[in-house]
Amino acid sequence: MKEFIQILAEIVNNIHDFILLFVSDTLNSNATDKDLHFWIMGIIGIIIFLFVLFLSNLISRMRFGITILSFLYTFTVMVVLVFAIEIQQALTSRGNMEFQDAAVGLWGFIVFFLVFAAISSLYLLIKKFFKQSKKR
Incomplete structure (x- = not known):
């Protein structure tokens, strides 16, 4: 790298x-x-x-527009952050500067975001189900 x-x-x-x-x-x-x-x-x-x-x-x-915008902004910040950390490691010789470290770090954010999205979706589905149950 x-x-x-x-x-x-x-x-x-x-x-x-x-x-x-x-x-x-x-x-x-x-x-x-x-x-x-x-x-x-x-x-x-x-x-x-x-x-x-x-x-x-x-x-x-779009329906989830603000969520998508928040994800894109956060992902952009994360890209800058992981590469800044890798460059810092190269400049200070504390750790190894590797592209794979940056990629794995970004992958970690994506996985955590997908877990967040799944939990949020499940919450919204349950909430919608209970609202429909109360109307009956």
Whole structure:
């Protein structure tokens, strides 16, 4: 996994240098590295935001929309967390940085979420059954 992150870092660095050279040379701009980060991250962020907004509006119209949105948000946070832990292990040499550790950690969240969903569904079914019984 360490090699994979190093390859990704190299790709990002090459893209960074290319954009900086393009902006400086082609556009004849005196943009600094900070200017580049401001514009590129701003553009990437607003594109992601618009996509998430569209997707959230679509999902919120579904029966379990808020549950799905909560799951997606939590899953996103969990992805960041497990990879941050793995990177921290590589930087501090405390533990082994392995992709499989991250995958297993995410799998643990999915399993616990499925158990939660099953228990919640069972609760809602029982509640619905008793409501119908009282109406009779």
